[in-house]
Each structure stands twice: as structure tokens, then as C-alpha cells.
Amino acid sequence: MTEKRLNEKSLELITRMIRNTQQNIEEGNYNQSIVWDASILAVSLIYVVLDIMTTSPPCSALS
Known part of the structure; x- marks a missing residue:
């Protein structure tokens, strides 16, 4: 009975x-x-771009 009420x-x-x-x-x-949604998308894209810029071989001197 209580399950039915729940x-x-x-x-x-x-x-x-x-x-x-x-x-x-x-x-x-x-x-x-x-x-x-737009804010989360923008921050995510900025993060990805910065991650690529700082870990790729030509730009690794920046990190």
C-alpha cells in the first residue's frame, strides 16, 4: 500500500x-x-585552444 502511495x-x-x-x-x-550554455561552450573552447597551444611541439617553449 505504501509503495503505491509513493x-x-x-x-x-x-x-x-x-x-x-x-x-x-x-x-x-x-x-x-x-x-x-553559451558561457560553458566559450570557456571549454578557450580551454582547448590554450591546451593545444601550450602542449604542441612548436609552442611548448611557452609553458
Whole structure:
């Protein structure tokens, strides 16, 4: 019996979270996510470029 209640509460929580996400997207509150995604991408690319520049043989004197 308690397992059934737990499953019902879990399903209710998941449904509520999906509904809240849909409302946030409709309201345009997804801009913050785009900013974070772009920031992470930019930092990752900078890291890769710097790693290549400092570990490749022609530029290894820089490190």
C-alpha cells in the first residue's frame, strides 16, 4: 500500500515539474539557460585552444 502511495506521489511530482517547465518556456524564462550554455561552450573552447597551444611541439617553449 505504501509503495503505491509513493509511486503516486512520485508521478505527481514529475507531472508538476513538467508543467512548471512548460510554463517557464511559454513565459520566455529559458534565456538564463541559453546564457549558461553559451558561457560553458566559450570557456571549454578557450580551454582547448590554450591546451593545444601550450602542449604542441612548436609552442611548448611557452609553458
